Amino acid sequence: MLPEGRALAWDDGRAKTADERLEHADLEDTLAIPYRAGPIVAPASADDDPGRVRVSELFEATYGASRAAVLKQLVPWKFGGKTLTVHRKALAAFTRVGARLEALLAKDQGLAPYFEGMGGTFVWRPIAGTHRQSSHSFGVSLDLSPARSAYWRNDPKLRWRNEIPQAIVDAFEAERFAWGGRWGHYDTMHFEWRPELFECR
Numbered sequence: 001m002l003p004e005g006r007a008l009a010w011d012d013g014r015a016k017t018a019d020e021r022l023e024h025a026d027l028e029d030t031l032a033i034p035y036r037a038g039p040i041v042a043p044a045s046a047d048d049d050p051g052r053v054r055v056s057e058l059f060e061a062t063y064g065a066s067r068a069a070v071l072k073q074l075v076p077w078k079f080g081g082k083t084l085t086v087h088r089k090a091l092a093a094f095t096r097v098g099a100r101l102e103a104l105l106a107k108d109q110g111l112a113p114y115f116e117g118m119g120g121t122f123v124w125r126p127i128a129g130t131h132r133q134s135s136h137s138f139g140v141s142l143d144l145s146p147a148r149s150a151y152w153r154n155d156p157k158l159r160w161r162n163e164i165p166q167a168i169v170d171a172f173e174a175e176r177f178a179w180g181g182r183w184g185h186y187d188t189m190h191f192e193w194r195p196e197l198f199e200c201r
């Protein structure tokens with residue numbers, strides 16, 4: 001049930017391909033592939049995309065349905081000497097993950113390059129090549145260094161590869177951020193706060 005009293009369908013009863021599930025998701029579809037935190041492993045197939053399916057209406061009702069509405073909800077988050085903006089509902093999670101990451105960096109300066117050029121916490125935009133709103137539109141996502149990232153659209157053969165260290169992934173997943181490196185349609189610099197994926201395992 002959304003705040004305005006509208007209900008979202010759990011299961012619309014339609015059989016869908018992976019692409020149709022992305023375009024026309026119901027809530028059941030968003031949880032159809034369980035999210036697997038833990039050791040980094042290559043996804044089982046291109047469509048092994050746990051958490052990549054999202055119901056836009058749920059994000060819009062939770063965080064704001066327009067750029068202007070989300071902008072009013074943004075608050076500063078300080079990390080690594082920078083100030084980024086995140087949704088106020090996600091600030092506590094960003095603060096906790098920031099503390100974990102700063103502790104890691106204090107122990108191992110070799111991790112610093114993964115955070116260079118980091119950003120993209122809030123950008124109101126569609127996902128590349130689609131009309132669906134990116135999770136960056138809601139201030140709940142963070143991209144690490146693009147120079148250390150692999151993105152499926154840059155490889156027509158979708159050969160998964162990853163440079164992001166386990167310790168960084170562990171820090172985010174401990175605070176219920178889903179990682180784009182878990183997806184067959186990989187986006188390894190991408191983390192987004194998705195507590196529901198961790199509740200429903």
Ligand SMILES: [Zn+2]
Binds near residue numbers: 136142187
């Ligand atoms: Zn991203």
